[in-house]
Amino acid sequence: DGGITQSPKYLFRKEGQNVTLSCEQNLNHDAMYWYRQDPGQGLRLIYYSQIVNDFQKGDIAEGYSVSREKKESFPLTVTSAQKNPTAFYLCASRSGTGVFGTPLHFGNGTRLTVT
Amino acid sequence: SQELEQSPQSLIVQEGKNLTINCTSSKTLYGLYWYKQKYGEGLIFLMMLQKGGEEKSHEKITAKLDEKKQQSSLHITASQPSHAGIYLCGADRGGGADGLTFGKGTHLIIQP
Numbered sequence: 727d728g729g730i731t732q733s734p735k736y737l738f739r740k741e742g743q744n745v746t747l748s749c750e751q752n753l754n755h756d757a758m759y760w761y762r763q764d765p766g767q768g769l770r771l772i773y774y775s776q777i778v779n780d781f782q783k784g785d786i787a788e789g790y791s792v793s794r795e796k797k798e799s800f801p802l803t804v805t806s807a808q809k810n811p812t813a814f815y816l817c818a819s820r821s822g823t824g825v826f827g828t829p830l831h832f833g834n835g836t837r838l839t840v841t
Numbered sequence: 842s843q844e845l846e847q848s849p850q851s852l853i854v855q856e857g858k859n860l861t862i863n864c865t866s867s868k869t870l871y872g873l874y875w876y877k878q879k880y881g882e883g884l885i886f887l888m889m890l891q892k893g894g895e896e897k898s899h900e901k902i903t904a905k906l907d908e909k910k911q912q913s914s915l916h917i918t919a920s921q922p923s924h925a926g927i928y929l930c931g932a933d934r935g936g937g938a939d940g941l942t943f944g945k946g947t948h949l950i951i952q953p
Contacts, residue, residue: 730883759940768929768945782939816883820940827872827891830931830941832883 728753732817732833739811739840747802747836749817758800759818759830762786769816775800804838811840843868845930845944853950854920862915862947864930870910872933874941879926887915917949925951 730751739745751758760772771784775794789808794800800819804811814837818830844867854860864873872891876884888897890906890913897904901918917924927948931941 732883757940766945769943771934771940771942774940784939814881818884818940827889827933829874829886829889830884831886832876834883835881837881 730817730819730831730833732815732836735834735836737836737838739838741840742806743840744803744805745811745838745840747804747815747817747838749800749802749833750798751800751817751819751831751833752798753819753821753831754797755819755821755831756797757820758794759820760784760790760792760800760802761816761818763814763816763835772802772815804840811838813838843932843934843942845932845942847928847930847944847947849947850945851948851950853952855952856921857919860917860920860949862928862949864913864915864944866911866932868911870906870913870932873906873910873913874931875904875913875915876929876931876943877926878929878946884929920951922951922953925949 775781875887
């Protein structure tokens with residue numbers, strides 16, 4: 727079955743360490759997205775990518791970095807520059823680019839805790 | 842930028858009762874999406890509305906987009922424990938390629 731796999735489900739890190747969250751999809755979707763979810767704040771867009779080797783900043787990109795070397799993969803690195811990294815991170819994908827009317831498909835998320 | 846406001850923020854309903862969740866946009870909606878999320882999990886797509894006045898149903902859940910395309914409602918008939926979770930509305934951001942913007946969600950609890 728096609729879908730989006732995020733790993734790991736839970737991640738614990740010490741403050742000052744970089745950490746990379748994995749996102750893999752086998753839906754053959756062109757566009758991929760990273761969102762951050764915090765209680766009371768909903769989902770906020772971090773980065774998105776429409777094609778391989780190209781990505782754009784979302785609303786809260788500071789302290790994060792991404793790469794898109796393969797169509798199937800869109801890893802997110804949370805750097806030590808991110809001031810409040812503890813959150814629930816969601817990866818999503820969408821078929822086509824620049825089109826309205828296509829839903830996002832989501833992974834099951836990674837909960838990152840930084841102490 | 843477009844903002845989506847959901848109401849109520851939380852809702853406790855007795856099993857078997859009907860309920861409605863609203864989503865109001867600050868701008869005209871070109872695509873309105875409803876998702877459901879169980880705590881600690883990803884979002885599950887429920888349905889999408891694009892045309893003013895459009896109404897869609899899936900099992901006991903019905904969603905409508907008003908004629909002016911700035912408000913949507915999600916109605917659940919005869920609620921069941923399986924309906925519990927967080928309901929989020931999302932809308933296409935300006936260019937379409939840059940994903941969706943979301944409301945903050947409505948937490949639904951079903952009391953037996």
